[in-house]
Amino acid sequence: MSKFARPTLHGVASSLAALALAVSTAAHAQDIAIGALLPLTGPAAPVGLEEQQGVQFAVDRANAAGGIRQRKVTVLYEDSQGKPDVGVLSFNKLVDLNNVPVVMTAFSSISLAIAPLATRKKVLVINAAAQSNKLANASPYLFNTIPLVENETGAITNYLVKTLNKKTAAIVYENAAAGIDGKDDFKKSFEALGGKILAEEPVEFGQTNYRPTLLKVASVKPDLVFVVITQGHPTYVEQTAQIPNFPVGAGTTFVSPLCCYAGSAGWYQSSIKSGISPELEKEFNDKFKTKNMGFYAREYFNSTNIALKAIEHVLAKGGTLSGEAVRSAVLEIKEFGSSVTTISFAKSNTAVRGVEIQQYGTDSRKVLAVEEGK
């Protein structure tokens, strides 16, 4: 090879590499990035990983259909570990370093911690599972696609008192934002209907020994035990079953994993009206090798689709993609349909949806009543 050819070849190779990098960068610059701040490790990880599947399912389907206006959607996941301080750091990383206009969030304590930042930085935050009442007004940029505890608790309390004639109750609640709100809301609505709370016992997040608490609660002989815990459900059921004549349990959506054990047969639960078409569920199960699409996966699937629809709305109008623009889009569109229910933001940043009252069997749950959202 001549001495002239070698530098030329080198130059061509370098130019090609630079061009490839520029094209690649340009292509990536066209991608739409959204953030997802979920508990991917720690005691809350079982929920967080299911939520992640829901988000990814929505994004993958959107990309398979050509993306949003021919632009690919990518999700930048950050692990909150279920801790507010880690959540704040991760949120700042998503917004300041990655410039995402939308962040999917989970867990009340984390959502509340990042809410002021969402307001200041004008980033749309979508919560699809946390239910603390404080989320209602935490930030004009925080949207809750799921009714908050007080809405759901009212429905189940009504049923427990008026239909089942329960007069006394004890409460076992997780000593964190959502648990405390759930306890307070149930107490308020139960007492408003003439009921009496005989005991209120906190448990810690990540706890595995519930026995002392359960013994104390059972000793006051309530008609029912209202439960507000977000993890450790199988252990909770197991340990209640070891106490003779433990009262019937009840709870809200939080306690869905209590279902379908011998120890929890006959317990009651309110559930946000949710669901998925059989076709979509099969597609999900095939993709993630699961047996069913759980509640959290469905909610995050639907909520991610809300975010994507709002983003498309912004881009269709020729707007610049920003948190402020996507937020405005959500308020303009107002109602987002899923295959089972409509998620409406007509009245506030918190969705209005129907609530079901369910009873557990040993391998399934039965819907006893439905209360439509107000």
Add this chain to the structure above:
Amino acid sequence: MLFLQLLIDGLVSGCAVGLVAISFSLIYATTRVFHVAHAGLYTLGGYIAWYASTQGLPFVLACVLGVLVTTAAGALIQRQLYETLERRAATPLVMLIASLGALAMLQNGIAILFTPNILQFPNPWRTQIVSLAGVSLSYAQILVAVAGVLVFCGLLCVSRYTQLGLRIRAVASNPFLAEITRMRPRAVYVHVMMIGSGIVALAGILVGLDQAMQPYTGILMLLTATIAVIAGGIGSLTGAFTVSIALSVLQNIALVVMPGRWSIAATFGLFILFILVKPEGLFRKR
């Protein structure tokens, strides 16, 4: 009846805490290392045994495997980490930080390799209960209590009546003299770490069997055990085991008179008062 059930449950929990306390006491009194990675080994034992059980191994063999693996892990930490740092004249603070690092690696490694989920052993017999005079105990709880007492008595016998026990006590009381009289303290440290790790693994397995496991609960167990070690008198196995039981019983029966959120605070408040009065602990060794 509530009081009696809480008392019995406290005695059982206390046996589990006691196992962690006597193993920690043995290690600390001998090596002078504040071995916080002990909490990670507690968790490791439980997860190894759980994994073996889910693969079809009978519980006893799964338990033995969990203990053996954790024993080896403890020996590795002593040899490769603490001994290396000791040769380089590391301060106790540096040793503590290194131990914290080992704990973080163990906990997060377990979460990554296995799962961060709360897990339960797949043995259906563990939740069956035995009722007597109005008090109920699960088979797993009975196992915790029996194992706790047997291991405590066994460790006391080893400490008092065996050559190894004599060497351990000699090294613990005067490592310098032990070195110059060729008692080989470093070999003793490895033995102590192995014994301690085996015992704490057993505690992790049995508590996991009785309740459930998640990668980050070991540290709370170790905190309670450490308090028992200090209040019981550093170096005293009887003190550590006795105070562990007392602490667990107190925490449980405090629930009768106060809400659950206050019972832990009240128990540790009592400990602080106790230590102000008797800072050397109940059964002082040194």
